[in-house]
Amino acid sequence: MALHRGAMHPLICISISCFLPLALMRNVDSPLDCVPRRYVPYHSDNGHLFREEAVSNYTVMLLREDVNLLLLGAREVVYALDLDDISKKRASVKWEVTQQQKDDCKIKVRDPETQCKNFIKILHRIEDDMMYVCGTNAFDPECDYMSYKNGELTLAQAGEDGKGKCPFNPFQRHASLMVDDNLYSATSINFLGSELVLMRSSPPIRTEIKTSWLNEPNFVSLVQMPESDQGNDDKVYLFFSETAVEYDCYKKPVVVSRVARVCKNDLGGTRTLQRKWTSFLKARLECPVPGSQLPNIIQNTYLWCDPQKHWKECVFYAIFIPQSDTSEVSAVCAYSVSDVNRVFAEGQFKTLVRVETSYIWVAYSGDVPDPRPGSCQTESMDLPDQTLLFIKDRPLMDDVIQPIGEKTLLERRGAAFTSIVVNQVQATDGRIYHVMFIGTADGTLLKAVNYDGEMFIIEQVQLFQSPEVIKVLQFSNVTGQLYAGSDYGVVQVPLATCKRSLSCMDCILARDPYCGWDSEAGSCVALSSTQRRLIQSVREGDASLCPTTDSVHVVNKSFLAGGSVKLPCPSMSNLATTDWEQDGHRVAPSLRHQLLKDGLLILNATDSDAGLYRCLSAERSKADKYTATVAQYQLSVKGEPRIPQAQRKGPSVVGLQVAIGLLTVSLVALLAWNFYNGHLPLPWNCSRKMGGKSYESNTQEDPGPL
Incomplete structure (x- = not known):
């Protein structure tokens, strides 16, 4: 054998x-370049931002919807922020390490300036509205109890040992979960980070230190799954x-x-696997x-x-x-x-x-x-x-x-995906859709839905002004808001971003299950914000459901001949193509007519460039291809034609020189012909003829003495 x-x-x-x-x-x-329908660049109006100078690592969140708070753990501080507007700080409490702890830490680590701090890593709600919080505490993990009363956050200063609950190294991945006031944690139990376990705090139980159980693991998350009514099969x-x-x-x-x-009711073995998971x-x-x-x-x-x-x-x-x-x-x-x-x-x-x-x-x-x-x-x-x-x-x-x-x-x-949350929403067709919000390593947020096997990315939003890794995402169904944490700060954005669609066609083609077109109000609104019947087609993107709208307002623009003019037409969708028409005829791209991403640029404009211009946006969905006029301009010449300055080099200079040469030769030939035929006197004979006539006249008048 x-x-x-x-x-x-x-x-x-x-x-x-x-x-x-x-x-x-x-x-x-499978397509690897699934293009978001809309890119939304960073803007302060995208959402609320919270951060404080000299504070970093805003990466631990706890929603307390019962008191309308977002509890936020950062480096050496815990914040209580207004859940509706996180830029409003309700309270905060510092949890800093002592100088002695810093000195002890410097012996253990390579980078004492960044590692010998207290990074908050665990934040859970427990009974009696208390909270359980743990920090790395300068490579000596410690846990405490925290309360929020009368608008203040207070630490009990219990000083519980955090080994096996919280990581020593603030940059080592870990996971934690609170179940019935019992902490489950996946982390290291030594400061070297070499002994990693899955542990429950009470009664204490953990994994074996064997490579067959855990072999250099990177922990991601812990999830409870209630799989029975009595709790004896929960995992x-x-x-x-x-x-x-x-x-x-x-x-x-x-x-x-x-x-x-692991089983929730696991207490370990009697002889074999004592205080170990069975x-x-x-x-x-x-x-x-x-x-x-x-x-x-x-x-x-x-x-x-x-x-x-x-x-x-x-x-x-x-x-x-x-x-x-x-x-x-x-x-x-x-x-x-x-x-x-x-x-x-x-x-x-x-x-x-x-x-x-x-x-x-x-x-x-x-x-x-x-x-x-x-x-x-x-x-x-x-x-x-x-x-x-x-x-x-x-x-x-x-x-x-x-x-x-x-x-x-x-x-x-x-950019690499870093975090994900999923929210369910019921659309006007009565079906439930799962909307995925995905954070990336460059600070963008993807909003995507799977429609009958077709993955559709509604939008990609830049949450931070400079690229920041999004390390944590949470959302609240109570506020309808999403919260994204990074080392730099925390951003709050709405789940529904309907106002970004300015027309019915744009609203329908966005295929956002949160949004629909309100024909009465003439705007794209959230389904949760109104009781009126809204137009929506998330699976097909059927924009033919939209009512007939008035034509786009014509904007008058004028230009100087020989100059340049730009006609703006920003695209509302990355999936759309843009075409231009002049007096009903398609404008072909050329050196003088440049079709830009956000408009049409006409160089060295002439009288022939005057007319009615239309910007047409065409976008295909599963239902059909839809075309709409996005912008209209009446272009006309203003003032007298401007004589362009001669170039120093180029074909126009050569042509001008040839014309001047021919003109000069023609003028000389004409003068020579007139001189030859006596129509014009030669310039050097003018004085002689004038002198002779005077002389003859004088002799005739004075015949001399008799």
Whole structure:
């Protein structure tokens, strides 16, 4: 048997190296350059900004909709901001490290100026309207209790040990979750950051320090999933990436994306796995992006559940980025919770076997003990050693979790995706749509919807004046606002941005489920803001539903002959094409007529350029192609024609010189002809003729003496 497996070892490596990339390249027809319909550049009117000088890392948020507050954790301070307008600070409390803590920290770290501070990393609500807050505390994590009363934030100064709850290093990824006033955390338990665990605070329980459990992980998020009415089958899911132990035949370490699961009622084992998880299982997540030679790496997740449906209908949304420098494609994949649960409940396990002089991970084909490892129905203290030993050595599933439809929802080349939240909205057609808000590494926010398999990006908004990585996103259904945090500051923007559409066609072609055209008001408005019937067509973009509108107002413009004139026509959509007409005839681009992105530029204008100009915008949706007049201008000449100054060089100078030469030759010839025929006296004979006549006259008058 060992010889047989030894012969198979290179075949396993070949299958991994060949078929893994092929599996990741299946979706070869997916567009990589999904263009947002509208780009919205940075402007202070885009949303409210909060930041304070000398403060950074605004990356921990807690919504307190009960008191209309956004609790915001930053470096050495916690803020309470007005949820309706975060630029209004209600309260704040500082949590700074002492000089002694700074001195102790300098011995441990490489960069004391940036690391020896107290970075707030955990902020959760607990019972009695209190809040639990933890900070890195100059590489000595500490936790405390915080309250908000009478308009003030107050720390209890409890001084709880934060090891295993909060990271030591402020720049090491971690995750945390509060469930029934019990903290679940995924972080390091030593200041070197080398021992990383998934831990629950009470009763204390954590993962084994084994590479088969966690191998150099980067933690992403923790999510609770209530899967039973009694709570005995509730689970907590951990999303992370790690160095894969199963792909050890690659020359370089391969990083893969994972989801792990533990039971909420897990208390650890009696003898085996004491104070360790007895239910910890993990599986690989696949998000197939065309052209990717290595698995893509998970960055952020969001759990969406319809409260009216069963928990199995819930969906995990996740964003991925490439681990190779040769690709710039980020992606969004969605996973059914029932599919994830099925892999853990019914899938095969992997096991480590010896092959010649090494070990490899293969699918386990033996008997699985009963109760099944990872099951939450049996009390962990009652589990037999056979089940506990099995899960201790084999926490990895052989089955790979595929996304819904086995393909991505969205792929896009450019700035890496960093964060995602998903909001549901009911459109006028009665259907529920999931709107994805995606933060990027250059400070832009994408707003996208999947319509029957077609991914449509409604807009891309620049939230910060200079590129800033968006590290956290949250939204409030109460205020209808979205909150984006970065190291620089926090921005608040509305979920519905209907006012950016100025016409009915623009409003309909935006295909924004939040918005519709109000014919009575003549404006694009949010569905939630009115009871009137609105025009909307999100799946098709049928702009023929729009009422007939009056023609666009004609603007009079005049120009000086020989000068230049620009006719503005800003495009409202990146999906539209623009054409110009002059007196009903198409204006073809030329050296004198330049079709710009935001208008028409006419150079060296002449009388022939006068007339009625129309800017036509054409945009195709799933329903049809629609054309509308965006702007109209009546162009006319003003004043006398201006004589252009002669150029110093060029064809016009040569022509002028030739004309002057011909004119000179003609004039000389004409003068010579007149001189020859005596029509004009020669210039040198003028004085002689005049003198002779005088002389003859004098002699005739004076004949002399007789």
